[in-house]
Amino acid sequence: MSEHSTYTPGNAVEKWLDDRLPIIRFSKEHLMDFPTPKNLNYWWTFGAILVMCLGIQIVTGIILAMHYTPHVSMAFDSVEHIRRDVNGGRMIQSFHAVGASMFFAAVYIHIFRGMYFGSYKAPREILWILGVLIFLLMMATAFMGYVLPWGQMSGWAATVITNIFAAIPVIGTPLLELLRGGFSVGNPTLNRFFSLHYLLPFVIAAVVALHIWALHVPGNNNPIGVDVKDKQRDTLPFHPYYTMKDAFGMVLFLIPFAWFAFFAPDILGHPDNYIEFNSQVTPAHIVPEWYFLPFYAILRAIDFNILFIDSKLGGVIFFGGSILILFFLPWLDTSKVRSGNFRPMFKWFYWLFVVNFVALTYLGAAPAEGIYVVLAKICTAYYFIHFLVILPLLGRIETPRPLPTSISESVLGKAH
Amino acid sequence: MAGVGAAATAWPLINQMNPDASTLALASIEFDVSSIPEGQSVTIMWRGLPVFVRHRTQAEIDEAKAVPLADLKDPETDEQRTKEGHEQWLIMIANCTHLGCVPVGDSGDFDGWFCPCHGSHYDSAGRIRKGPAPKNLVLPPYEFLSDTLVQIG
Amino acid sequence: MLNTKTLLAALALVAGIATPALAQDSHATPAIEKQTWSFAGIFGTYDENQLQRGFQVFREVCSSCHSARLIAFRNLAEEGGPGFSEEQVKALAAEYEVADPTAEGGVRTAVPADRWPSPFATEQDARDANGGALPPDFSVLAKARGVKEEGLWWVLNYFTGYSEGGPDYIHALLNGYHEEAPEEFELAEGKYYNDYFPGHAIGMAPPLSDGQITYEVAEGQAEVPLTVEQYSTDVAAFMMWMAEPHLAGRKQTGFVVLLFLVLFAGLMYATKRRIWQGIEH
Numbered sequence: 001m002s003e004h005s006t007y008t009p010g011n012a013v014e015k016w017l018d019d020r021l022p023i024i025r026f027s028k029e030h031l032m033d034f035p036t037p038k039n040l041n042y043w044w045t046f047g048a049i050l051v052m053c054l055g056i057q058i059v060t061g062i063i064l065a066m067h068y069t070p071h072v073s074m075a076f077d078s079v080e081h082i083r084r085d086v087n088g089g090r091m092i093q094s095f096h097a098v099g100a101s102m103f104f105a106a107v108y109i110h111i112f113r114g115m116y117f118g119s120y121k122a123p124r125e126i127l128w129i130l131g132v133l134i135f136l137l138m139m140a141t142a143f144m145g146y147v148l149p150w151g152q153m154s155g156w157a158a159t160v161i162t163n164i165f166a167a168i169p170v171i172g173t174p175l176l177e178l179l180r181g182g183f184s185v186g187n188p189t190l191n192r193f194f195s196l197h198y199l200l201p202f203v204i205a206a207v208v209a210l211h212i213w214a215l216h217v218p219g220n221n222n223p224i225g226v227d228v229k230d231k232q233r234d235t236l237p238f239h240p241y242y243t244m245k246d247a248f249g250m251v252l253f254l255i256p257f258a259w260f261a262f263f264a265p266d267i268l269g270h271p272d273n274y275i276e277f278n279s280q281v282t283p284a285h286i287v288p289e290w291y292f293l294p295f296y297a298i299l300r301a302i303d304f305n306i307l308f309i310d311s312k313l314g315g316v317i318f319f320g321g322s323i324l325i326l327f328f329l330p331w332l333d334t335s336k337v338r339s340g341n342f343r344p345m346f347k348w349f350y351w352l353f354v355v356n357f358v359a360l361t362y363l364g365a366a367p368a369e370g371i372y373v374v375l376a377k378i379c380t381a382y383y384f385i386h387f388l389v390i391l392p393l394l395g396r397i398e399t400p401r402p403l404p405t406s407i408s409e410s411v412l413g414k415a416h
Numbered sequence: 417m418a419g420v421g422a423a424a425t426a427w428p429l430i431n432q433m434n435p436d437a438s439t440l441a442l443a444s445i446e447f448d449v450s451s452i453p454e455g456q457s458v459t460i461m462w463r464g465l466p467v468f469v470r471h472r473t474q475a476e477i478d479e480a481k482a483v484p485l486a487d488l489k490d491p492e493t494d495e496q497r498t499k500e501g502h503e504q505w506l507i508m509i510a511n512c513t514h515l516g517c518v519p520v521g522d523s524g525d526f527d528g529w530f531c532p533c534h535g536s537h538y539d540s541a542g543r544i545r546k547g548p549a550p551k552n553l554v555l556p557p558y559e560f561l562s563d564t565l566v567q568i569g
Numbered sequence: 570m571l572n573t574k575t576l577l578a579a580l581a582l583v584a585g586i587a588t589p590a591l592a593q594d595s596h597a598t599p600a601i602e603k604q605t606w607s608f609a610g611i612f613g614t615y616d617e618n619q620l621q622r623g624f625q626v627f628r629e630v631c632s633s634c635h636s637a638r639l640i641a642f643r644n645l646a647e648e649g650g651p652g653f654s655e656e657q658v659k660a661l662a663a664e665y666e667v668a669d670p671t672a673e674g675g676v677r678t679a680v681p682a683d684r685w686p687s688p689f690a691t692e693q694d695a696r697d698a699n700g701g702a703l704p705p706d707f708s709v710l711a712k713a714r715g716v717k718e719e720g721l722w723w724v725l726n727y728f729t730g731y732s733e734g735g736p737d738y739i740h741a742l743l744n745g746y747h748e749e750a751p752e753e754f755e756l757a758e759g760k761y762y763n764d765y766f767p768g769h770a771i772g773m774a775p776p777l778s779d780g781q782i783t784y785e786v787a788e789g790q791a792e793v794p795l796t797v798e799q800y801s802t803d804v805a806a807f808m809m810w811m812a813e814p815h816l817a818g819r820k821q822t823g824f825v826v827l828l829f830l831v832l833f834a835g836l837m838y839a840t841k842r843r844i845w846q847g848i849e850h
Contacts (some may be wrong), residue, residue, distance in 0.1 A: 040850045063432055080639050080709065085437035088428035090815045091822070236848065244844050248837040255830050256848075261613055262823025264730035266712060271735065273712035274812075275705075284767065411849040417833055424829075439644050441682035 003028050035235035037222035039411050043117075043202045044220070045249030046110040053103040054208065054249050058201050060096040061145075068148065070194035074189045075150035094265035100142050100256045101268045105292035107135060115329070116350055118338030119221040125330040127214040132326045134207050139199040139292070139323075144193040146289060147185075151273030156286045158185045158193070159279075161397055164299075167308025184279060224410050225338025225342040226403055233408040260374055262282050285367060294357055299381065300320045301376040318380065325387050332387050334395025342401040350388050358380045426428055443569050445536055449505060450564040457521050459510055462568050466510040466518055467556060468529075469566075472540065479527060480541035487545070490552045494541045497552070502560050507568065508542045514549035529553070599764055600715050601741045606733050608809060611824060615810055615816040620651035622784055622793065623807025628802050630776055636687035639708035640811055643681040649817040650810055655681070659713065682818060700759045702772030709806040711735035726789065735812070736805040741765045743801035746775040777801060 007025045009015035018025055043044045067086050069078040082089040111131070116119055120128035143161060147154045162185065166176040181188025219235075221227060228234045236242070260268065268290060272283045288296050302315035309317070325332075340347050366372040404410035422554040435443075445462055447545040449469060452458055454563045457470040472480075498506060510518050517533035523547065524530030528541035535545030572659070606620045607616040610712035610780070624645070627637075633835065642662040645653045662679040667686050689695040696703050705713075718726065721791040742765045750762035750769075777797045784793050792801060 010537045038848060059429065063429060067431065067436075077639065081438065084639070085645075087434050087436060089432060089436070090819055091428060094430060096820075108751045139570060213781050240844050241848070244837070244841045248834065251834045251837050253829060255827065255834065258823065258826050258830055261732070262434075262819055262826060264727070266820075267730065268733060270716040271713050274709040284510075408849070421829060421833060435648075438641070438644075438682070441641065446680070485798060 006033060013246070019090070023367070024392070030212075030238075031243075032237065032239035032380055034216065034219075034238040035228070036220055036233050036238050037228060037234060038218065038236045038241075039123050039222050039224065040242070040245075041223050041405050042249060043109070046106050046113065048246035049106050049250055049253045050103070050110060051208065051255070053099060053106055054201065054204060056099050057096065058205075060092050060099060061198070061201065061311060063092050064096055065198060068194075070148065070191050072150060072277075073189055075190060077312055079149045092262070094261045096256060098261040098265055098268065100145065101260070101289070101291065102253070103138065104142070105251065107138060109387060109393065111135065113355075114221075114355065115243075116340040117223060118225050118335075118340070120330045121211055121333065121338050123216070123218045123332065124221065126209060127218075128213040128330055128331075129327055130214055132323075134211060135326075136323060137200055137204045137262065141197060141204065142289065142291065144197040144200075144300065146179075147190065147193050148197065149273060150190065150277045152275045152281070152283050152284070153270050153273040155279065156278030156283060157288055158189060160264075160286055162189075164316050165304055167313040169313070186279075199282050207213055215314055221338065222407060224341060224404055224407065226405075226407055226410070228325060229406045230408065248355070261378040287365050292359065294360035294363075295319055295364075297360040297364035297376050298380045300364075301373075301380040303368075303373070311369075322380075322383060325384070333391040335391075335400070337400040337403065342403055343394070343398060344401065346394050347399045349386065349394065352382075353386050375399060417559060420559075439535075445569060446561070446565055446567050448564055449566055456506070457492065459518075462556060464481065465556075467505070468508050468542075468553075468566065470506040470521070472504045473544055474504075476527060476540035476567060480543075483539065483551045488552075489544050490550065491551070492541075492543060492552055497541050497555060497561055499558075502563075504564070505560075506540075506542060507558050507566065508553040510553070512536055512549055513551040513553065514547070519553075529564070574799065581665060591769040593825065598769075601765065603716070603737050604740055604805075605712045606736060606806065606809070609731075611735050611820060614694040614821055616651060617650075618790070618801050620727070620810050622799075623803040623805070623810070624651050625784065626777075626782055626804040627707070627807055629782055630800075631684070633688055634695070634704040634773075635707050636689070636695075637685040637706075637707040637811060639706075640685045641681070641685060641816075642679060642685070644814055645680070649813055652808075654741055654807060700772050704773070706812055707808055709812045709814040711739060711805065713737040733809070736809045738765065739799050739808060742771075742827070743777055743804070744797060786798050806840070 005025055005028070007018075007028045008019045009024075014024060017023070023092060063081060067078065067082045067089065079093065082093050082240060084090075086092075091135075113127065114131070145158070147158045161174060162179055165179060168173040168175060179189075180186070181192060195408060222228075232373050272289055275283075287293075299315045299319040302318050304310050304314070306314050335343060335346065337343055340350055356379050359375070360383065363372055363376045366376075424451065445460075446539075447460055447492060448551050449471070452469060453472040454471050455473045455476075457468050459466050459468055460474040461467070477494065484493075485491040485493065496501070496509075496531060508543040512519050512531040513535065514531065514534055514536055519529035519536070521529050524537040526537050527541070528540045528542060528545075531535070531538075531547065531549065534548050537545050538547035538553055539545050540551075556568050558566055559564050594689050606613070607619065608614060609840070627635075642665075645651050645661070646655050646658045658681050662683060664678045664682050665679040665683075665686050667679045667683045668675060687695075688696065692703060712735050716737050742763060745764035747762050747764070750756040754762065754769065756762055757770055760772055760773055762769055763771040776801045779797055780795050782795065782800060784795065786792060813819075
């Protein structure tokens with residue numbers, strides 16, 4: 001809110017409102033006049049796409065909650081009831097399920113964009129931290145949501161992941177029973193997951209509001225990572241330039257979304273989740289949803305004891321560590337240059353990191369046998385080395401390419 | 417174009433609140449009345465509501481026909497409350513039209529039903545004769561498919 | 570910005586390492602042959618006649634052991650399904666009895682609104698009658714099974730939208746019985762050898778045989794072979810309908826929605842270009 005507002009109330013009613021709750025002034029300042037760098041590329045539309053995804057999940061979710069029953073004897077059947085009998089239920093349910101996957105696809109692109117262009121660097125550290133917090137909340141929400149249909153994967157994923165807490169020394173088992181509401185995953189677990197799954201998206205929405213606030217203090221980063229020097233020359237008002245571009249991006253995003261939801265709604269899921277949860281029968285391969293696979297691979301990779309820490313606890317520490325380390329990224333990367341466009345060495349390592357992350361995704365679904373075990377260890381090691389060794393070093397040893405003096409200078413003369 | 421898209425998207429989100437297929441499947445039921453002896457009533461469920469199905473005796477029918485319309489708070493003839501050729505069958509929603517309690521059969525001052533909640537009396541055609549209820553017991557839509565099979569709803 | 574060559578090379582490296590076939594059990598499961606299904610692909614719909622045949626197979630053979638508790642009789646008259654009339658469904662339902670605590674004796678004749686009654690009163694009864702194994706419910710079984718692809722071929726499935734793994738597996742399973750188990754294989758008492766069943770020892774005896782069911786063909790329609798191959802295809806299609814009754818409507822709506830979105834995206838792009846015209850960016 002560092003802008004001097006140009007809003008003047010158009011009529012008496014507007015002035016009356018503006019004196020009491022300046023909501024129109026606020027909207028105009030932040031959604032219309034906000035000066036946005038003119039050189040943002042399409043990777044920057046994913047912020048708006050994510051807001052759309054959150055909206056879709058909340059609307060379809062509230063509707064599903066009108067028809068869903070969170071009791072172990074009725075949950076599975078109530079989801080089938082939605083798919084079969086509720087008007088439009090098949091579509092609403094598949095939009096919600098596919099929507100979760102699309103939400104994570106978009107968030108990974110958004111995060112990787114931030115990592116490439118140095119959007120996490122000063123003065124946007126809090127923005128980045130809020131983002132990681134949103135990511136964590138998303139993971140919790142998605143995890144609990146997946147349990148609700150009460151299929152085999154739902155119940156067993158809940159069992160395996162809540163077991164993680166049992167690894168904590170001393171308080172582990174009492175904590176596990178507290179979380180589950182019992183000795184094993186059962187009705188108390190399902191009910192509280194439903195309650196929290198309904199709650200968390202609104203917590204996410206609140207953190208998103210903070211995230212956008214934190215963004216609007218310094219303003220957006222841009223592909224060359226050079227600060228805005230002159231508002232007139234370097235920026236454009238958010239409306240109509242970026243409202244239009246974001247809207248276009250959103251419609252484009254809806255195309256693969258709709259393709260999955262209408263033509264292959266179950267392809268991102270697992271057939272075993274169409275079998276009702278049976279605590280006496282463990283599926284041959286317990287696999288989380290694809291967006292958790294990299295972290296699942298890291299969790300499984302630690303199958304050896306480290307000093308006095310047993311492998312189970314070790315896995316949990318690395319699993320938690322792999323997400324927590326993201327919070328420290330602004331300080332781990334020592335380079336003064338933001339954008340990967342001007343960091344030739346960093347670029348190589350960035351893409352290696354991306355390939356490594358994709359490899360971890362694949363390995364998370366592979367059986368824990370043979371060569372996959374070795375590869376998982378290598379990829380896990382690289383993940384941590386990237387953050388703890390490579391990024392700090394690169395800032396010191398890399399010679400960045402010369403930066404343009406300003407945004408307007410860098411866009412002038414570009415073929416149009 | 418955006419408007420069309422928005423409307424096309426919004427409609428299913430609102431329509432989902434309309435009764436779903438499993439509810440609609442029970443919107444219409446068939447009932448075999450031959451199991452009810454003369455002078456007896458049964459209460460069946462239809463769309464979540466209790467429904468009286470009474471096999472009236474000739475005496476009850478005659479009594480109902482003899483009531484002058486001027487005596488009725490909600491004037492309706494007996495013919496209006498039954499189907500031609502099936503006058504012995506009285507089919508009514510079993511909620512008192514005052515505040516919804518289920519009246520008790522074979523009681524009250526008018527050879528019909530009596531509602532214990534606030535003292536409404538209904539006659540042998542289910543019409544309100546005494547008490548606070550404003551209307552006669554409501555008739556559901558029904559059709560006799562044969563002499564013994566009635567379709568309600 | 571994108572060093573495409575490096576990216577592709579790295580991906581190929583990962584793919585190359587990961588492609589070797591996953592560890593097989595000692596008796597190799599042959600690859601499941603994918604069938605052509607009328608309901609596959611963007612324009613897929615169910616073949617009404619096939620669904621009616623499949624229903625006949627289900628009713629005459631499978632339903633003596635397998636329940637279908639999420640299927641209501643009225644579903645058989647719904648659009649996009651086997652296409653029975655309301656009267657036919659009413660008559661069919663009247664042949665069955667359902668449990669009803671409010672009815673005299675605890676049972677009554679079924680009406681179209683009722684669900685398909687289970688052949689067994691309890692799960693234990695079902696197990697007792699089937700050597701300890703529980704015949705799975707058919708309602709979503711076609712979606713609870715799938716085909717595991719080798720290496721990275723499953724990536725292709727995302728682009729083709731392959732969702733027929735269940736029917737492909739069911740068809741393979743029903744045709745995958747052998748007279749005798751292979752020599753080295755120790756088959757437990759009461760089990761049958763099947764190529765495709767995980768572990769190869771299935772509790773279900775081969776349920777289908779040639780000529781077992783007579784299909785009544787309407788006048789003017791082609792004869793349908795009365796073989797296990799035909800029966801298994803038809804019942805697999807019917808099972809897919811049970812699992813996904815709204816498939817045809819979903820795909821039709823999907824086509825319209827996608828068309829709309831593509832056109833809309835085109836319009837929006839044009840608008841975006843117009844708004845941004847003249848701006849250096």
